[in-house]
Amino acid sequence: MHDTEIRQLNADDVDAFRAIRLEALRLEPAAYASKPEDWASLPDEEWRERLQVPVFVAFSSGEPVGIMGLLRQQPSKMKHRSTLVMVYLRASERGKGLARRLLDAVVDFAARNGISQIELTVNSRNDRAIRFYERSDFRRIGLIPAGMIHEGQEIDEILMARRVK
Known part of the structure; x- marks a missing residue:
């Protein structure tokens, strides 16, 4: 088993954020609304700005191998809701419980910050993720x-939600 850690990124982690986000967009293009080129040319300042929302990354032997972000609703009557975004785990790391650990970190953050519902959309053809x-x-x-x-094909998305205790 690899030496793995999960942590919330900060503004100093732009390089790790960029590496894992671009890897996700490049290797799993059908999973995301964005294309790699939408993110690849962003200046460092924009990458730092996007770290204003909580972004959690799994590191294996110091290298980023997984990511999950949490985008909170801003209207006052909706602040209890958030959306799970940027979900990715490198293929070589799947099946080891790392996705669960990443999600646990996100859920723990949500619980500590007054978020009582996490929502997501998932490609209807992604049975493993579902x-x-x-x-x-x-x-x-x-x-x-x-x-x-x-790639010219319409893909349905399943909307899912989880209550946070």
Whole structure:
């Protein structure tokens, strides 16, 4: 087993953030609304700005191998809700419990910061991710038909939510 740690990134972690985010966009293009080129040319200041939301990264032997972010709703009547974003785990690290540890860090952050509901959308064709979320107490609450268009194909997105205790 690798020496792994999970931590919330700060402004000094721009290089690790950039590396894992661009890897995710490049290797799993059907999973994200953004394309690699949407992020690749961003200046460091923009990368730092995007770290204003909590971003958690899994490191294996000091190298970033997974990421999850939490985007909180801003209107006062919706601040109890957040959206799980940028979810990715390097293929070589899957099946080792690391995704669960990343999600636990996100849920712990949510609980400590007054967030009582986490929502997400997932590609309806990504059975492995859907099963992971269902095992992690997310439930299906809707479907967004043609939520994304990837390589000319319409892809439905499943909307899921989990209450935070």
